[in-house]
Amino acid sequence: MSSLSISVLDQSPIHPGETPEQALAHTVRLARRAEELGLRRFWVAEHHDSEQLAGSSPEALIGYLLARTERIRIGSGGVMLQHYSPYKVAETFHVLAALAPGRVDLGVGRAPGGLPRSTQALRQGAGSAGGPLEGKLEELSGYLGGRPLAEPHPLAGLRAAPAPAQPPLLHVLGASEESARSAGKLGLPYVFSLFIGADEELAIRAAQAYRESFDASSGRQPELIVAVAAVAADTDAAAEAQLTPQKVVKTHLQDGRTVTLGTREQAEEFGRQSGLEYRIEEKEAIVYAGSKETVGRKLRSLQAATGAAEFIVVTNVPDFSARLRSFELLAELVAEPAAGLEAGADAGLGVEAAAGLEAGAAAGEPA
Numbered sequence: 554m555s556s557l558s559i560s561v562l563d564q565s566p567i568h569p570g571e572t573p574e575q576a577l578a579h580t581v582r583l584a585r586r587a588e589e590l591g592l593r594r595f596w597v598a599e600h601h602d603s604e605q606l607a608g609s610s611p612e613a614l615i616g617y618l619l620a621r622t623e624r625i626r627i628g629s630g631g632v633m634l635q636h637y638s639p640y641k642v643a644e645t646f647h648v649l650a651a652l653a654p655g656r657v658d659l660g661v662g663r664a665p666g667g668l669p670r671s672t673q674a675l676r677q678g679a680g681s682a683g684g685p686l687e688g689k690l691e692e693l694s695g696y697l698g699g700r701p702l703a704e705p706h707p708l709a710g711l712r713a714a715p716a717p718a719q720p721p722l723l724h725v726l727g728a729s730e731e732s733a734r735s736a737g738k739l740g741l742p743y744v745f746s747l748f749i750g751a752d753e754e755l756a757i758r759a760a761q762a763y764r765e766s767f768d769a770s771s772g773r774q775p776e777l778i779v780a781v782a783a784v785a786a787d788t789d790a791a792a793e794a795q796l797t798p799q800k801v802v803k804t805h806l807q808d809g810r811t812v813t814l815g816t817r818e819q820a821e822e823f824g825r826q827s828g829l830e831y832r833i834e835e836k837e838a839i840v841y842a843g844s845k846e847t848v849g850r851k852l853r854s855l856q857a858a859t860g861a862a863e864f865i866v867v868t869n870v871p872d873f874s875a876r877l878r879s880f881e882l883l884a885e886l887v888a889e890p891a892a893g894l895e896a897g898a899d900a901g902l903g904v905e906a907a908a909g910l911e912a913g914a915a916a917g918e919p920a
Contacts, residue, residue, distance in 0.1 A: 628658025
């Protein structure tokens with residue numbers, strides 16, 4: 554089993570008693586501390602029409618974070634591509650990549666990132682914002698790096714300028730076997746979002762689907778990142794004390810769409826704004842909480858089961874100093890040698906499943 558690689562996903566949460574300005578200032582402080590700790594990358598999210606999250610414009614926040622840091626990779630986790638023109642997204646991230654060569658990631662996802670009303674506002678004057686996500690991903694991938702679109706695309710020959718020497722690295726975000734296969738077919742890195750309501754067994758199936766469908770004709774190798782919620786503290790009890798009740802709430806719409814929201818109130822409002830019949834599903838969120846050793850065992854067990862090359866961690870606790878401390882402890886795990894498959898049951902993973910994926914990694918798949 555390889556050593557752990559850890560990055561940060563920050564949603565700029567606005568906790569009770571805080572202002573949006575304070576939430577964004579915390580994001581900046583956390584990015585600078587993540588760089589000091591030697592963590593690999595720092596991503597920010599996209600959420601709209603929310604009183605709980607301040608990060609509605611990841612591209613604007615990324616530009617500011619790049620200016621306030623020097624080495625760490627900065628990126629989106631992610632840009633909700635369904636709302637936007639792939640051409641404009643490519644141009645924006647080309648500018649960022651030209652300003653900070655070799656430091657920009659572009660993670661894209663299919664979620665709306667808000668309620669139907671905000672989706673309508675984002676697409677105002679743009680119709681349906683064009684076609685299925687896989688087609689938009691393909692177009693976006695074509696633009697990155699200044700390559701012209703190829704025939705038979707109706708925009709063949711068009712380039713997204715400027716063309717940086719080191720283009721942004723494109724990642725596909727998702728939480729299903731379908732999104733994993735889409736990333737694999739396009740030969741792109743894939744980020745499985747465990748923290749938004751999936752489970753470990755689905756993560757294992759998605760990892761397998763990603764590798765089985767991966768198109769290596771581009772010369773790339775599969776690269777799997779798993780996004781998890783985690784809270785590390787000096788003791789298990791201290792970590793548990795930091796946790797607030799966290800549920801995953803999903804709105805299942807009559808047309809087959811499923812959307813994950815932060816609260817039941819948001820889920821109900823999404824259903825009402827959609828104009829469709831809907832039902833609400835609630836379940837406990839998966840949060841890996843405990844001492845450094847406890848969280849490390851859980852992450853290594855998940856790594857063995859999925860073959861993840863990296864974890865990107867979201868830590869949403871009200872006490873900002875506790876968030877900082879959590880990432881300080883997680884950074885210590887990165888420097889530690891790989892451990893054996895201890896306490897695999899702690900993360901809800903079967904040892905047989907973990908051993909099977911580990912054997913696959915030994916046979917040539919990335920671990």
